[in-house]
Amino acid sequence: MEYVSALLPPVVMAAFFIGLVVTIVKSQGGPNKTKEDAAVDAALARAEATRQADGATGPGQA
Secondary structure: OHHHHHHHHHHHHHHHHHHHHHHHHHHOOOOOHHHHHHHHHHHHHHHHHHHHHHOOOOOOOO
């Protein structure tokens, strides 16, 4: 019976991990994809505008 107690935690973790991956894959796309993409694009645009306004340099620039 020791093998059962030794194998149970990895099996449980694997099941939860598979469930997590399935949930992530299922939540991609759908009707909210355009709204989510627009929110990310707006955040990136704000960050870029702030970086340019501050005169900060990006990685690899002197």
